[in-house]
Amino acid sequence: MTPTLGERVLAGDPRAIARAISLIEDEDPASAELVRAIFGHTGRAYLVGVTGPPGAGKSTLVDRLVAAFRAGARAVQTSDAAAPSRPAVGVIAVDPTSPFSGGAVLGDRLRMQAHAQDPGVFIRSMATRGHLGGLARATGDAALVLDAAGVETIVIETVGVGQDEVDIIRTADVAIVTLVPGTGDEVQALKAGIMEIADIFVVNKADREGADRLVSAVDANLALHSYASGEWRPPIVKTVATSGAGVPELVSAIGAFREHSRGVQTSRRKARSEYRLRELVAQRFMSHLEREVLATGELAGIVDRVASREVDPYTAANDLLTRALRR
């Protein structure tokens, strides 16, 4: 009997993994069935979230991290002759929605070339047109696929610093915020709301002028909080991703945080589950409303009436909710 897609994912087949993530990205109905099938086999991978403003060198940094994780994983995997081609490290690069094409603008074509020939590394860009947390849901499901496939470490990289991206990264097991000196405007980088999600700060391009000033600025910001005894104070790691300098220290910091947070990790994973469940319920309800409650084109008519100020959006929303719940 031909194995199902879920079975092939569980066996670690890279082509099945790629196919599964495409179904998720396309919001194909089969993707829900797939997640159902694999879900019981997930929860073992460690999720590393990396975010920061564009131009911070995140891609190169992630590249270095992957190499480091890969070196660690390879030592283990050589003793497992049964699954030589199962990827050990996964990368999900989240690109903000491209509203017109719906696709990653440059995607993985320009990046991660160093690992292109390594079957132990699985790399994927994600983008989606969906509303209501579609990107977060797709990212979460893609991580589940890699997790079920036996990937040990999954790096999730977001290029944005928006609310969705912050939500994605803060639900990872460890959240790394990458900053860069010399944009002449450290305050801008710091105000982006990403300070408070960091478990680890990276000051990349640390050979640039202003690196120490940026480290001091971040440190001063951290000093505003009072950390309780035993509470994790995010370390600030200086790296030069292009040369690899500082990357071993970053890997150590990730390891230290992982050790420190063995208990905390459970609450982080609960937060992740809650976030995904909420997004999913809301999305399902909207599908139900459009497909089962409203006639074709009816929502567009209501939107027209809101746009022309005949009805306010709160009244319209309440009417729609009442209709959906009455059936």
Add this chain to the structure above:
Amino acid sequence: MTPTLGERVLAGDPRAIARAISLIEDEDPASAELVRAIFGHTGRAYLVGVTGPPGAGKSTLVDRLVAAFRAGARAVQTSDAAAPSRPAVGVIAVDPTSPFSGGAVLGDRLRMQAHAQDPGVFIRSMATRGHLGGLARATGDAALVLDAAGVETIVIETVGVGQDEVDIIRTADVAIVTLVPGTGDEVQALKAGIMEIADIFVVNKADREGADRLVSAVDANLALHSYASGEWRPPIVKTVATSGAGVPELVSAIGAFREHSRGVQTSRRKARSEYRLRELVAQRFMSHLEREVLATGELAGIVDRVASREVDPYTAANDLLTRALRR
């Protein structure tokens, strides 16, 4: 009789505007009532969206734009002695969620000092903890308040380049994407998914090395599209916001786009109405589910079961939906 908050907003009272936006930001139930009361008086303001990566100098640029709009508006307003203190220009600066404090990290304290004493300019930072488009909803409602108060031009500035921020900006009447040379990594800026939402590109800090290279890169990207005759091709405006150079050209470009898009604007406003309606319906449904359908703590229990892999999120979401619709 004491005038209601809505009446005071309609009269252009800056303190009422500030109070109304605070209600919206706090997701106070009274805010829905307020939007209902003022909604019929909205739809006249022109919404200018400004986005771009951190460090692009957006705040300074917006500052300059406000001064230019203010100068234009003042000429009109001096003849209207009846409402001398009604703001003519509004600024809503959207900060990504700060998950722990829920507040704008630096907010408007550090910015817009030039207009602090000008009653004709109303400036407000927005941040929210809410899920499911809470930030977009709050921003949209705050714009409605300013619109109802008679504000002619509303600038919405987002610091992020994430999905929510893209959604906010693309529903403005004109979307301005600000880029900056010399981050050494133009590709990163371009891949951020913000290329395709731009009606106008700004290359700010255009006195920096690499400005012309960035202009060429954007232009080359635009050349990949084939623009039909009469179709708007986004112009690329070079500015130095700190000195004001290029700002008159940017104001002209906004005027030209506004003229060009008189018909298109309707569909843009429909898109904005649809986006807000969808967010609102989804949010209302989730509130209904938690308050009317589930017992206190029940959602947390379901989340626990998902987190521990007893049930997959799709099955859990379907169960919740079925229960909500059965009543």
